[in-house]
Amino acid sequence: MKIKAAITHAQGEPFKIEEVELADPKSNEVLVKIVASGVCHTDAVARDAAIAPLPAVLGHEGSGIVERVGEGVTTIQPGDHVVLSFAHCGHCENCLTGHPTVCETFNDLNFGGINDDHTHRLSQDGKDLSTFFGQSSFGTYAISHERNVVKVDKDVDLALLGPLGCGIQTGAGTVLNRIQPEFGSTIAIYGAGAVGLSAIMAAAIVGCKTIIAVDVHDSRLELAKKLGATHTFNGSKVDVVKEIKAITNGGTHYAVDTTGVPPVVRQCLQALRPLGTAAIVGVTPEMTIDVHNDLMAEGKTMMGVIEGDAVPRVFIPQLVEYYKAGKFPFDKLVKYFEFDQINEAFEASKNGSVIKPILKIQQ
Incomplete structure (x- = not known):
């Protein structure tokens, strides 16, 4: 045809x-x-x-x-x-x-x-x-x-x-399917585009106590607040790692990087508390990290996640139900x-x- x-x-x-x-x-x-x-x-x-x-x-x-x-x-x-x-x-x-x-x-x-x-x-x-x-x-x-x-x-x-x-499923699924943050835990989302904002909404659904959005566009950070972020930081204006550690008493339990920008990926690792977990979603080029100080010495985990680790025929209808209920x-x-x-x-x-x-x- x-x-x-x-x-x-x-x-x-x-x-x-x-x-x-x-x-x-x-x-x-x-x-x-x-x-x-x-x-x-x-x-x-x-x-x-x-x-x-x-x-x-x-x-x-x-x-x-x-x-x-x-x-x-x-x-x-x-x-x-x-x-x-x-x-x-x-x-x-x-x-x-x-x-x-x-x-x-x-x-x-x-x-x-x-x-x-x-x-x-x-x-x-x-x-x-x-x-x-x-x-x-x-x-x-x-x-x-x-x-x-x-x-x-x-x-x-x-x-x-x-x-x-794809995009919405990736952000929400990374939180709901893969890292599965506990109720009352803390999480930072780096990048407040479609993927990051979907992750923020998902974090609100599971009841994260502190949900931090990091971006360089104030307009996107304002939207992040409306969608569930409890704190926002403009990465071009503040020391993100310092600010996050201050409000979380030592770092977040979880982080999701959607940017793929090497300095931001390092920030998301450094702003984790000991035993924290970072999910890397953004397409990231070759980069250097300090494996000892940024990961191993504090028992942190760094993982890659594709498409939110979702089974689409199960997960997409669930997201539609959350949307209909006003939660997504x-x-x-x-x-x-x-x-x-x-x-x-x-x-x-x-x-x-x-x-x-x-x-x-x-x-």
Whole structure:
């Protein structure tokens, strides 16, 4: 079928909305009419650093309505409202033990440009286009494997829900699924973007006593307070480690770094109390840490977390229920853009004027 999609033709080029061909869904696949798709930093990295084969149709926070299902699909049916999440094999040891975010073939399935069966569904003028994250949701329609498709409540605005498939899931899941802070514990979140603010809301849900937001934008820190932060620090104006240790009597029990900025990663380690745990979520370049003083000597733990260590078909509906109950107001992070404003949406994300842009693909 002919669809409209935003194509990344070459590294660093602006998106171009053009007509492409989308093949029929195969066994265990679902055809989704895309209603909206979140704009994520990972999409920008794929465009600018070519971490996936180009040309490609990017987009990996899609939400939409199921149009058709392939042979063997049993959990999804036409008319269902769904969110598309990351691809995973479903049969490796990590998938089978509830950790599909570290699927043994995660990189191949999400960044390799091909579908689950190692073929393509997208093409233009007879030439294959790469798929991204097993969905390519920057298009009017997308095909995804059944296990990557999450059925959601029809009572909630479907256009809002796409970011639950990656960014929002990453922040909330890192807190709720992986580090699991105890009631009354202390936590610092470094970076108050979509991922960090989602982590703050999650920390409020579990009852952390002290929730500290660190960022360099005062406007984001103000929003962090409204979403559950008890304290905020502008890292460009104060000694963050000193301030955190002062208000927590020696450091936080937990920390989440969403920035990937080496000096900030070191701060998050140094501001932990003995036996504290830091979860690193941001894509961090090679850096140097003092393993003895920053980790080993005080029994601290440093871990990497991908996609919030979530099982999307379990976790995303839980987040929707928290949203409906008024405990996870992630709608305060978003601003909508029309599909043909895709390049403006990416610029708004880059310059920080919008925390989570969402493209309305079809009305």
